[in-house]
Amino acid sequence: xxxxxxxxxxxxxxxxxxxxxxxxxxxxxxxxxxxxxxxxxxxxxxxxxxxxxxxxxxxxxxxxxxxxxxxxxxxxxxxxxxxxxxxxxxxxxxxxxxxxxxxxx
Amino acid sequence: xxxxxxxxxxxxxxxxxxxxxxxxxxxxxxxxxxxxxxxxxxxxxxxxxxxxxxxxxxxxxxxxxxxxxxxxxxxxxxxxxxxxxxxxxxxxxxxxxxxxxxxxxxxxxxxxxxxxxxxxxxxxxxxxxxxxxxxxxxxxxxxxxxxxxxxxxxxxxxxxxxxxxxxxxxxxxxxxxxxxxxxxxxxxxxxxxxxxxxxxxxxxxxxxxxxxxxxxxxxxxxxxxxxxxxxxxxxxxxxxxxxxxxxxxxxxxxxxxxxxxxxxxxxxxxxxxxxxxxxxxxxxxxxxxxxxxxxxxxxxxxxxxxxxxxxxxxxxxxxxxxxxxxxxxxxxxxxxxxxxxxxxxxxxxxxxxxxxxxxxxxxxxxxxxxxxxxxxxxxx
Amino acid sequence: xxxxxxxxxxxxxxxxxxxxxxxxxxxxxxxxxxxxxxxxxxxxxxxxxxxxxxxxxxxxxxxxxxxxxxxxxxxxxxxxxxxxxxxxxxxxxxxxxxxxxxxxxxxxxxxxxxxxxxxxxxxxxxxxxxxxxxxxxxxxxxxxxxxxxxxxxxxxxxxxxxxxx
Numbered sequence: 001x002x003x004x005x006x007x008x009x010x011x012x013x014x015x016x017x018x019x020x021x022x023x024x025x026x027x028x029x030x031x032x033x034x035x036x037x038x039x040x041x042x043x044x045x046x047x048x049x050x051x052x053x054x055x056x057x058x059x060x061x062x063x064x065x066x067x068x069x070x071x072x073x074x075x076x077x078x079x080x081x082x083x084x085x086x087x088x089x090x091x092x093x094x095x096x097x098x099x100x101x102x103x104x105x
Numbered sequence: 106x107x108x109x110x111x112x113x114x115x116x117x118x119x120x121x122x123x124x125x126x127x128x129x130x131x132x133x134x135x136x137x138x139x140x141x142x143x144x145x146x147x148x149x150x151x152x153x154x155x156x157x158x159x160x161x162x163x164x165x166x167x168x169x170x171x172x173x174x175x176x177x178x179x180x181x182x183x184x185x186x187x188x189x190x191x192x193x194x195x196x197x198x199x200x201x202x203x204x205x206x207x208x209x210x211x212x213x214x215x216x217x218x219x220x221x222x223x224x225x226x227x228x229x230x231x232x233x234x235x236x237x238x239x240x241x242x243x244x245x246x247x248x249x250x251x252x253x254x255x256x257x258x259x260x261x262x263x264x265x266x267x268x269x270x271x272x273x274x275x276x277x278x279x280x281x282x283x284x285x286x287x288x289x290x291x292x293x294x295x296x297x298x299x300x301x302x303x304x305x306x307x308x309x310x311x312x313x314x315x316x317x318x319x320x321x322x323x324x325x326x327x328x329x330x331x332x333x334x335x336x337x338x339x340x341x342x343x344x345x346x347x348x349x350x351x352x353x354x355x356x357x358x359x360x361x362x363x364x365x366x367x368x369x370x371x372x373x374x375x376x377x378x379x380x381x382x383x384x385x386x387x388x389x390x391x392x393x394x395x396x397x398x399x400x401x402x403x404x405x406x407x408x409x410x411x412x413x414x415x416x417x418x419x420x421x422x423x424x425x426x427x428x429x430x431x432x433x434x435x436x437x438x439x440x441x442x443x444x445x446x447x448x449x450x451x452x453x454x455x456x457x458x459x460x461x462x463x464x465x466x467x468x469x470x471x472x473x474x475x476x477x478x479x480x481x482x483x484x485x
Numbered sequence: 486x487x488x489x490x491x492x493x494x495x496x497x498x499x500x501x502x503x504x505x506x507x508x509x510x511x512x513x514x515x516x517x518x519x520x521x522x523x524x525x526x527x528x529x530x531x532x533x534x535x536x537x538x539x540x541x542x543x544x545x546x547x548x549x550x551x552x553x554x555x556x557x558x559x560x561x562x563x564x565x566x567x568x569x570x571x572x573x574x575x576x577x578x579x580x581x582x583x584x585x586x587x588x589x590x591x592x593x594x595x596x597x598x599x600x601x602x603x604x605x606x607x608x609x610x611x612x613x614x615x616x617x618x619x620x621x622x623x624x625x626x627x628x629x630x631x632x633x634x635x636x637x638x639x640x641x642x643x644x645x646x647x648x649x650x
Binding site: 185188219220221224225227228229231232234235238239242250253254257261264281 | 512514518521538540541542544548550553556557560
């Protein structure tokens with residue numbers, strides 16, 4: 001099933017996905033799209049972990065155990081981040097990062 | 106290479122047949138459900154009164170399907186066209202995709218025996234809320250949006266007790282493969298862990314949005330919920346998807362708790378397994394239909410409170426109880442056969458009695474507090 | 486070229502295309518739908534890596550959990566964003582930064598000489614071993630428990646943040 005796809009292809013795919021996430025993080029002003037970009041980057045990381053687990057490890061456990069813990073962290077991050085977004089939207093009535101200026105006084 | 110090609114072609118043909126199977130069965134299930142509900146409500150259900158539709162109007166659904174095909178597909182102004190059209194397709198796709206792992210018989214009568222079969226079922230059904238969100242959002246209609254919100258909060262919530270209950274057969278079997286789960290059921294799991302079966306059934310009813318959990322499409326409140334704006338065959342796709350989901354959860358319940366394809370003479374005639382499985386599934390499906398005919402509709406806050414305050418704690422306690430009881434019996438040397446089942450059944454019954462006791466205490470307390478606060482009302 | 490490579494390339498293109506649509510889409514709801522598409526493609530990649538369990542987790546947690554949360558947040562904060570002002574003015578510099586980052590990473594990966602074929606056969610009992618390793622004191626018990634505590638904290642914290650005041 002896996003015939004002929006070298007490890008480096010998976011790694012380059014992960015790198016590309018990560019960079020798309022970086023672009024989204026830098027170029028967007030909407031908090032929710034920024035959260036989505038972070039999810040894309042985390043997904044790229046997990047893709048690398050699973051690929052390494054498949055190619056470099058006999059029992060294929062370490063990579064997957066890492067991946068599962070990253071997943072739990074990602075779920076926590078999403079829940080907290082979106083709760084924060086909604087809380088900000090309640091007080092400031094916006095989710096645009098430039099307009100959130102509580103700390104400027 | 107030719108062997109591999111033949112294998113691929115056989116798998117594709119099997120997948121095609123398996124995808125067609127629920128569609129064909131559902132056509133007759135819709136007729137059956139309408140008949141049963143008709144009788145429950147002192148009506149006749151579909152008949153041959155106007156036009157002839159086969160003996161007992163058996164092909165009424167086919168006629169309805171042809172009628173619905175000829176209707177105009179209306180896409181509302183301001184709707185998000187691409188998403189609007191994609192939503193009904195996604196509904197049917199997700200509903201059918203689950204059937205890839207359902208074992209209709211001992212060997213061969215299954216598209217693919219994934220070693221994570223039970224988990225695959227859960228993971229694919231996690232896609233289902235999206236069709237509703239897509240439909241509700243893209244319609245640009247208030248009722249549709251409210252329906253989508255209700256559907257998502259209900260389905261996401263009831264997924265938790267469903268997965269917790271599904272973990273119990275997995276725990277008893279030690280495998281996620283649906284074939285292994287069936288093979289482990291010398292005694293059907295409903296007689297071993299009745300509480301898990303109960304909470305799985307309730308969670309499934311909520312998951313497919315049958316009464317009393319029919320809030321996402323409550324027709325007297327929000328027209329038709331998330332598919333208010335759909336017409337013609339796109340409406341038909343939602344209707345079909347809903348019935349396929351009903352059948353699917355019935356089949357999965359039969360696989361997990363009623364022993365799947367197991368029954369007399371299956372060893373000699375493998376295809377008989379499919380008959381047994383469908384018979385069991387039909388039984389469960391009719392329970393859902395009876396709910397449908399007999400139950401009133403709850404309010405959304407009642408549905409959600411029932412989930413988070415009763416179903417989720419019940420699922421957690423049940424999982425922990427079964428795990429502890431099983432391990433204790435294993436350390437006592439009772440790890441096999443009917444003794445283990447009897448022990449687990451006793452543990453379940455004790456837990457069930459404890460829950461009934463706690464509930465009645467809580468209920469009495471709540472009643473007392475109510476009467477304390479409003480003496481005139483509570484005393485009456 | 487092997488069939489596996491063709492499949493991989495198709496899935497990779499779909500995935501990156503969907504990801505690019507996520508970060509450039511003008512309507513935020515479409516961005517969320519493209520996000521689901523790219524999550525799904527990652528799940529297919531896991532199937533190519535012969536890790537069906539990871540693919541299932543990807544569908545269950547990312548699509549069934551995180552994407553649902555995102556969509557709910559979008560629906561709740563509707564109107565908090567003008568439809569045509571998603572991007573900051575720095576699109577070009579962001580593109581340059583991310584493309585140069587990609588070039589550096591891709592160059593490093595090609596220089597390191599990773600194996601072309603997995604050296605080991607597929608282990609049959611992988612899932613059971615993984616489960617045992619997660620609750621084995623010599624394995625990953627400590628991170629597993631720490632994550633569970635963290636999830637509890639996050640549950641309470643997001644309830645606190647999200648409640649009506």
